Amino acid sequence: MAVKLTSFGRMTRKLRVEWNERLVDMANQLGVTGGYLSAVERGLRNAPIEWIDVLTTKYELSEEESACFTNALSESRLFNKLDVSHLSFDDKQMIKLLVEKLPSLNQGFKEELTQLMSR
Incomplete structure (x- = not known):
């Protein structure tokens, strides 16, 4: 099965790399396992809405960045189980x-x- 990354997954992975963190480091910040975060990054699992506050605080996101993450999370929660890319x-x-x-x-x-x- 081909994995389709969601916007939220791409943004989360990019943030993690920018902060020079391993997957397990960010997973610890979010209170989940590395496997769960990996599945979210790859669009296989949904992230909880509470992650927005954690990401905003821990990674010093601006209001605009936080809004982008919120929108991406909303989109990924809606579309990651149903292919609507077309x-x-x-x-x-x-x-x-x-x-x-x-x-x-x-x-x-x-x-x-x-x-x-x-x-």
Whole structure:
């Protein structure tokens, strides 16, 4: 299986290299194993949202850098299990909104939406 790096994985790996840290060093900062961090970097596992605060503090990220990491994390959590690389940005945003709103939609609307999408 080909590994598709997520933006968050690439950014995390780049940050680690810039700080001249081994994978295990950053993993310790994040409170996880090196294997888990490696899987996140390679897009195989999701990173917890709490990592943003740790990365921002420990690696002295600017507000802009922190926002970039937050956006990348959000994207990786959404897309790393489903290949949507062929979709436009707008289509990806639509999927993101649907995933976020889906739990709050009533069952009738969900059924209507399913029927509409099945056409």
